Amino acid sequence: MTAQRAVILESVAHAGGHRSAQQVYDDARRRLPGLNPATVYRTLETLHSAGLVDLYANGGHSLRFSLRDAEHPHAHLVCSSCGRELELDPRLVSSFGETVERRTGFRIDAHHLTLRGACSRCSSD
Amino acid sequence: MTAQRAVILESVAHAGGHRSAQQVYDDARRRLPGLNPATVYRTLETLHSAGLVDLYANGGHSLRFSLRDAEHPHAHLVCSSCGRELELDPRLVSSFGETVERRTGFRIDAHHLTLRGACSRCSSD
DNA sequence: GTTAGTGCAAACCTTTTGCAGCTAT
DNA sequence: ATAGCTGCAAAAGGTTTGCACTAAC
Numbered sequence: 001m002t003a004q005r006a007v008i009l010e011s012v013a014h015a016g017g018h019r020s021a022q023q024v025y026d027d028a029r030r031r032l033p034g035l036n037p038a039t040v041y042r043t044l045e046t047l048h049s050a051g052l053v054d055l056y057a058n059g060g061h062s063l064r065f066s067l068r069d070a071e072h073p074h075a076h077l078v079c080s081s082c083g084r085e086l087e088l089d090p091r092l093v094s095s096f097g098e099t100v101e102r103r104t105g106f107r108i109d110a111h112h113l114t115l116r117g118a119c120s121r122c123s124s125d
Numbered sequence: 126m127t128a129q130r131a132v133i134l135e136s137v138a139h140a141g142g143h144r145s146a147q148q149v150y151d152d153a154r155r156r157l158p159g160l161n162p163a164t165v166y167r168t169l170e171t172l173h174s175a176g177l178v179d180l181y182a183n184g185g186h187s188l189r190f191s192l193r194d195a196e197h198p199h200a201h202l203v204c205s206s207c208g209r210e211l212e213l214d215p216r217l218v219s220s221f222g223e224t225v226e227r228r229t230g231f232r233i234d235a236h237h238l239t240l241r242g243a244c245s246r247c248s249s250d
Numbered sequence: 251g252t253t254a255g256t257g258c259a260a261a262c263c264t265t266t267t268g269c270a271g272c273t274a275t
Numbered sequence: 276a277t278a279g280c281t282g283c284a285a286a287a288g289g290t291t292t293g294c295a296c297t298a299a300c
Contacts, residue, residue, distance in 0.1 A: 002255065002298095004256070034256095035257090036257050036258070037289090037290085038257075038259095038290085038291075038292085039255080042255080043255090046255095057182050057186075061265095061288080062288085063289085077225075077229065077233070086229060088225065088229065089228065089229075092221075092224060092225065092228065096217075096221045099221075100202075100213065100240075103214065104202065104211060104213065104245070105244070105245025106204075106211060106240075106243070106244050106248075107242050108202070108241070108242040109205065109240075109242040112205075112241045112242075113240065113241075115225075115234075115237075116182075116233070116237040117233040117234040117237070118231070118232045118234070119230070120229070120230025120231060127273095127279095127280065145264095147264080159281095159282080160282090161282050161283070162264090163266075163281085163282075164280080164281060166265060166266075167266090167280080186263080187264065187265090188264085
């Protein structure tokens with residue numbers, strides 16, 4: 001565990017996670033000047049393989065990273081129109097996941113669950 | 126409606142949809158040599174605005190396109206391990222969607238619903 | 251001395267943009 | 276003439292790779 005990794009992991013943990021690589025990079029570099037983007041990506045990949053960090057795609061333009069929290073899987077609701085992101089009650093996610101598994105045998109990875117649609121503000125327009 | 130658009134639309138419709146821009150491009154160019162990637166993207170955007178084509182992000186590395194089928198929204202279950210794709214009973218999707226909307230005000234776009242996880246075969250390993 | 255991690259720069263892939271030419275009204 | 280599409284080439288944004296250097300066991 002190097003200084004870079006510690007700083008990067010802290011940055012991911014920061015703000016409850018859900019940060020883009022760019023955000024992690026900016027944040028980490030503030031505390032560790034000279035840090036390189038490649039290091040950020042490589043480290044995030046390493047942390048992901050180690051099961052410490054989740055990654056998912058929020059809309060095709062960048063990867064997102066968050067601390068893994070095995071006890072509390074959650075879904076992301078991404079508004080296609082304004083880009084706002086909300087989190088969905090984990091219980092809703094798990095009960096849906098259980099229903100799907102019962103019916104199809106398919107086990108949804110709740111850590112990667114990203115649902116697109118329209119948030120309350122945008123759908124009322 | 127130009128020749129390019131017809132060919133691109135056909136390519137999207139092909140194989141039940143869910144194709145990357147690259148797949149659409151390769152397929153369309155086979156029938157219309159000289160076709161340009163920029164034209165594919167611009168046309169897909171146009172078709173999307175016209176409500177003929179859906180687009181969504183599948184895994185962060187490329188956009189996916191499919192024919193819009195307003196009558197039969199469906200979710201896709203993509204196995205992260207073997208790549209197999211299953212379709213999910215639309216009724217499960219809509220009831221989940223209704224619950225989410227009741228609780229959060231967020232209206233999930235069922236046309237863009239792609240869930241990753243492990244299929245029955247792979248999760249029993 | 252071997253292995254793992256880092257910085258740097260360059261490559262890469264997907265997507266977007268500027269511009270000139272063409273086609274059909 | 277005008278407006279809309281297209282091809283081309285170049286740019287843009289995000290991510291990955293090759294390579295040499297350093298630090299740690």
